Amino acid sequence: MKKRILILLLALAPALAFGQAGKVKQANRDTQTWRYEIEPVTVGLQGTVVIRVWSFSRNPVIAGEQAKKNAVHGVMFKGIPTLERMPGKKPLVTPEEEVNSGQFLGQFFADGGDYMRYVSLTNSAGGEEVLKVGKEYKVGVVVAVSYNELRSYLESKAVIRSLDSGF
Amino acid sequence: MKKIVLTLALALLALTGFSQAKKPTIMVVPSDVWCNMNGYMVEFDNQGAWEKLPDYNAALQSDPDLLLAISKLGEMMAERGFPLKDLGACLRQLRNDAAEMSVTMASDGSDVAESPVDKLKNVAKADIWMQLTYKVNEAGPKRSLTFNLQGIDAYSSKQIAAASGTGTPSFSVELPVLIEESILSNIDNFNNQLQNHFDDMFANGREVALTLRKWNSSPVDFETEFGGDELSFQIEDWMANHTVNGRFSTQDVSENRMIFEQVRIPLYAPNGRAIDTRTWANDLRKELQDKYNIDAKLSMKGLGQAVITIGAK
Numbered sequence: 001m002k003k004r005i006l007i008l009l010l011a012l013a014p015a016l017a018f019g020q021a022g023k024v025k026q027a028n029r030d031t032q033t034w035r036y037e038i039e040p041v042t043v044g045l046q047g048t049v050v051i052r053v054w055s056f057s058r059n060p061v062i063a064g065e066q067a068k069k070n071a072v073h074g075v076m077f078k079g080i081p082t083l084e085r086m087p088g089k090k091p092l093v094t095p096e097e098e099v100n101s102g103q104f105l106g107q108f109f110a111d112g113g114d115y116m117r118y119v120s121l122t123n124s125a126g127g128e129e130v131l132k133v134g135k136e137y138k139v140g141v142v143v144a145v146s147y148n149e150l151r152s153y154l155e156s157k158a159v160i161r162s163l164d165s166g167f
Numbered sequence: 168m169k170k171i172v173l174t175l176a177l178a179l180l181a182l183t184g185f186s187q188a189k190k191p192t193i194m195v196v197p198s199d200v201w202c203n204m205n206g207y208m209v210e211f212d213n214q215g216a217w218e219k220l221p222d223y224n225a226a227l228q229s230d231p232d233l234l235l236a237i238s239k240l241g242e243m244m245a246e247r248g249f250p251l252k253d254l255g256a257c258l259r260q261l262r263n264d265a266a267e268m269s270v271t272m273a274s275d276g277s278d279v280a281e282s283p284v285d286k287l288k289n290v291a292k293a294d295i296w297m298q299l300t301y302k303v304n305e306a307g308p309k310r311s312l313t314f315n316l317q318g319i320d321a322y323s324s325k326q327i328a329a330a331s332g333t334g335t336p337s338f339s340v341e342l343p344v345l346i347e348e349s350i351l352s353n354i355d356n357f358n359n360q361l362q363n364h365f366d367d368m369f370a371n372g373r374e375v376a377l378t379l380r381k382w383n384s385s386p387v388d389f390e391t392e393f394g395g396d397e398l399s400f401q402i403e404d405w406m407a408n409h410t411v412n413g414r415f416s417t418q419d420v421s422e423n424r425m426i427f428e429q430v431r432i433p434l435y436a437p438n439g440r441a442i443d444t445r446t447w448a449n450d451l452r453k454e455l456q457d458k459y460n461i462d463a464k465l466s467m468k469g470l471g472q473a474v475i476t477i478g479a480k
Contacts, residue, residue, distance in 0.1 A: 043348045043351055043352050046243075046347075046351055084335065085335045086352060087330070087332055087352050087356060089356065090356070090359050147355075148246065161362075163249065163362055164190065164247065164248030164249060166188060166365065166369055167191075167248075167365075
């Protein structure tokens with residue numbers, strides 16, 4: 001009996017792993033197609049922005065994890081909308097700059113890529129908001145992005161221009 | 168081969184060194200409205216009419232919140248590569264210069280030449296002014312801060328960037344915290360607009376103004392004919408050839424004066440050196456001298472307005 005259970009588990013393991021990988025890929029595709037929502041939470045400490053990111057996935061854990069990538073992606077390409085009296089921010093990277101730095105940005109946003117250095121705090125350890133929407137979960141996580149450090153890094157990699165460039 | 172590479176490298180280095188535009192200086196000042204609201208004004212008799220002027224010295228010496236706002240803005244601008252000129256230090260420098268000037272004497276007893284115009288021009292200068300206004304609003308026990316930061320280009324006197332708004336009302340937040348929050352929330356939007364202004368400047372040139380006038384004693388005026396056309400039209404032709412894409416607007420022309428506004432001057436001379444309003448206007452002064460044999464005096468009003476007076480030096 002034990003043997004049968006073991007064989008069954010061994011047979012199921014690759015299927016489970018592939019299923020998980022498929023969901024991660026789908027989450028990455030969602031990031032690339034802007035399928036996430038961002039809202040400001042509060043004025044963070046100097047040099048940081050604190051935002052709530054809503055991500056979508058059939059697996060709430062993956063959605064929670066993807067929130068970190070979505071937060072950096074959003075700050076860079078989508079901008080932060082204005083909320084009541086809290087002013088928003090324009091995206092750090094313009095569409096032209098995005099096109100010019102495609103290869104670098106691909107590596108930057110790879111799983112475990114450099115983007116992780118700029119997500120300094122999240123409430124993902126149990127504090128996230130989880131909503132069930134159809135067959136998916138919509139997970140809201142509060143993330144602090146090191147905005148100034150991220151901007152300096154992108155300037156140093158010539159992805160974006162610095163304010164004093166040309167002088 | 169090595170020699171060629173070295174020569175090329177040196178040539179490139181020289182070229183990049185020359186092709187740097189002059190970095191604008193930026194200074195934060197409290198707005199006139201803020202100074203008036205907080206009682207930092209001085210009154211003086213301007214030929215019979217009482218006028219009020221902001222007393223920056225008194226404001227800087229008495230208001231720690233203002234000092235905090237200025238230093239916070241300075242810190243955040245330095246991070247973006249623009250260390251700010253400090254208003255307090257500039258005012259101290261002007262006082263020291265004035266004191267030194269009053270006691271400086273040559274060995275024969277003569278003092279340093281200074282015309283009334285020189286004295287008038289002894290004021291703090293910057294290319295861009297960041298004009299700051301803030302006001303605390305109270306609604307019952309709640310307080311909020313209305314914040315307004317305006318970036319004024321000293322050359323064109325135009326507002327080139329701004330960030331303003333009222334923060335969320337709060338029960339117990341102290342004023343310095345409200346000020347810091349407002350600056351942190353608004354500075355990036357302000358800098359985005361500043362970046363747009365710099366982009367426009369690199370693409371279309373620096374915007375300045377030029378006034379031409381004549382001394383009463385001048386034998387020529389702007390309607391005097393030279394080579395088949397009036398001097399004013401000759402000057403307009405020169406303007407068209409020496410501005411970026413020929414961009415300028417002639418605001419007023421008479422036999423006694425010509426006023427040009429929205430004049431877009433190039434950031435670099437043809438030899439690659441960075442130029443400013445005075446250097447650019449000096450080319451016109453030289454043209455008047457060389458081509459039409461007209462003596463002219465070039466003077467500056469602030470950083471962005473050149474005045475050429477024809478007829479004498």
